Amino acid sequence: MTAHALLLDELRDICGDAQVLTADLDVEAYSTDWKNSVRGQPLCVVRPANTAEVSAVVKACNRHRVPIVPQGGNTGLAAGATPGPDGEEVVLSLLRMKAIRDLDPVGMTVEVEAGAIVQTVKEEAERRGRLLPVSLAAEGSAMVGGIVSTNAGGINVLRYGMTRALVLGLEVVLADGTVVDGLRHLRKDNAGYDWKQLFIGAEGTLGIITAAVLRLAPIPRESVTALLSIADVETALKLFALAQDHVGEALSAFELISATSLGLVEKHAGLKSPIASGDWYLLVEASSSLSGLQPAMEKLLEAAFEQGLALDGVVASSRQQTQALWALREHVTEAEAREGGGLKHDISVPLRTMADFLVEAGKAVTAICPSAAFNVFGHLGDGNLHYNVLMNGAKEQAAVNRAVHDAVVRHRGSISAEHGIGQYRLGEWLRTKPESEQLLARAVKQAIDPGGMFNPGKLFPATLKGDAA
Template sequence: MAGSEVLDRARAIVGPSHVLSEPADTAPFLADWRGRYRGEALGVVRPADAAQVAALVRLCAETGTPLIPQGGNTGVVGGAIPDASGRSLVLCLSRLNRIRAVDPIGDSLTVEAGCTLAAVQAAAEEAGRLFPMSLGSEGSCQIGGTIATNAGGTAVLRYGPMRDLVLGLEVVLPDGTLLNGLRALRKDNTGYALKHLFIGAEGTLGIVTAATLKLFPRPRSTATAFLALPSLEAALRVFARLRGALGDRVTTAEILSDSQLAAVLAHVPGTVRPLAAAMPWYLLAEVTDPMAGLDLAAALEDLLAEGLEDGSVADATVARSHAQAEALWKLRHSVSEANRKSGIVIGHDTAVPVARIPDFVARATAAVEALRPDARVVAVGHIGDGNIHLVVILPDSARTESQPLEATAHAVSAAVHRVAIDLDGTISAEHGIGQSVRDALAAYKGPAEMALMRGIKRLFDPQGIMNPGKVVLTGEP
């Protein structure tokens, strides 16, 4: 069937105004926010509800048209961008943005996939509850995308990644069947847990249209601290002390290298160095509790005093107001903006066992510098779960070198990934696979796991129309 006919039938399903085909209208949907991935498409369709999504999927199944689901398009691995063939339809889910149900007694919230993370947080807060996932892009990223990538964020230490926050899913399968699994049960032992196949599958097995999510008590006591540390080994000792004394009250433990903090201070207006002296590493720690009136700041200060005495902490500050805490968080949330302004960014989403973080950073940095002595290596991440983003920043002059920039990025990433794998780590902890890590996946997973993944993909999507080219290639042996 000709592309024009597919678009005409799509218009009959969602209405003419919700099918975009002019280049000026489709351009924002065909490139990622960093400008690293670009593609072409027949058009962009914007369904209003799950029934329209199912009808569009049936159309694509009938015509063999590839379908690319897209949420807020805030990803960094090219998982929501079509290829260059121009044969695909991009399925924008932003109109599926209703809060369907809130249950403060059962601590659950049912929302559609196009709701932004910020809107879900606000709905939970209005009900006197907390939806704990927090990302720098929470104002624009959508719940469907966070589920599709099994997003992490800054509160994984206490609440887990998206996989731990989903109770039930509504999903459109590759043949257009609507699978309604929107159960709010905490315990359901009736066979295979199918929802987990779709969480982290990046739209390659089906399209999430709604989800029932876990809610939690709102924190009523909070304390935030920023620590200067002489080494990563010291950071681990401080983290262990915090966890040992405060347990699950430690909600966040974010590590930044001095090079990362310097980039933020240089490129992001309104950021201020919180401590006078520069040190190799910094730790942003936040502790919370649902009980009001707890003096968590005093508890933090006592623990930090112990660190100052034994030398594991060089300096520290505890926020005395919400504004001071926000200023500290601004340093962490501004790293992506700062790095983009610093040069050519080659990012990584590696994780290793927590105790091996110092070894990973040292070895990976050395491997990068051996390849590119002109590289600046910065590190930021979640020290409590081992997810360290080693970011390699090359000068803009690298764009004009004889070796293509893509080849340079591949060599750098391969070196970083080898170190992570050698240390029993992973090459993707929270960003997903998409296009950027797909080819490296086989080296990490191994033949047996890859064969199972390809088999699952073929079982669910025998035509290969669901987000083709992402995660796994079914044509591979």
């Protein structure tokens, strides 16, 4: 009997025959990324039911020196949960581990297993009068373990921070099967290293997150949304400062949308802006558990017009109007896909240099591909834009990718603001990240996963496994 056959038998003993999938048809959904652009071939897919089974699976794979690819809802945009093509990796799916173990509305915490669907947790929190402040397009299928492992962002980062800011405690299985239980419902804990931070955003390369304690927030009782058209990004930044002056900590979203983006939405989704056109648009939202936001938002628009910052604008006066305004933003990605897709960049730069970056990157891309068009939109309030280049010709894509990322680096930004490195951005991470930071990252990987057991080829080259052995 081969070593792989022995491992499969052990996994069946641990999880049951029905939870170890090997047939091509059964593993297909686990073998490709969310965008269906990277396809792998696992040795099998194993679906443990609890932390003890995860630990046993890891121990078995460790004995047989077979790497593991942890997988949640498989909604990531960097192919970080896709197995390699050679049939030598086990995909460990956490979809059966979906219990909401505890929800404390007074301490405002929730303890959940890694396979819990984000939307399900949000709905349960809402039933208890609390908010899980994560807002993602994929929250109906994204899992808690996945958003923690990728440090997911979304539209509420401006108000509540990235997923990292919501994590109070973790339960993690290490490469030797050890279970580390750090599920503490504490806001303050200075007793030694805050080790959980290493696993948040590590994309499953250091260990498998099996459960998490997340911070909850009060449910906003009032939410006000406005759409403004503006002339340029410098004006957008002035308006951002003005918005903070007028609505302060209630500011929950400050989204920038280019005229190109809105044009694609009008063309492919049949939606139309209710205000006069500009080169750029801002979608601004404020929310609070207290009342009084509507007058504050109206005063913000008044000040914007008085100072000559806004060309036109509207404040939504009903839930239906709010949904219509947000639909303009939410359909941008779909509209781009219908146009033919684009070369995507998930970047962040300091706000004070955002306008300069856009000019610099635009000139660099146009020099390489004069026919390129730009679909730029995203979370301006936290410095994160989706800088997508609409272009034909695969031979120019690598050069454009480098040009955009070089501009990001010159402005001391990040080539991945919220989507992660995964497989998509690994080469650019290696090219642009300073050597000292790469060495530090490798030292952490070597210390926690010396055999390269977890998620080879993501965040680090797959050769790290051989180097470490």
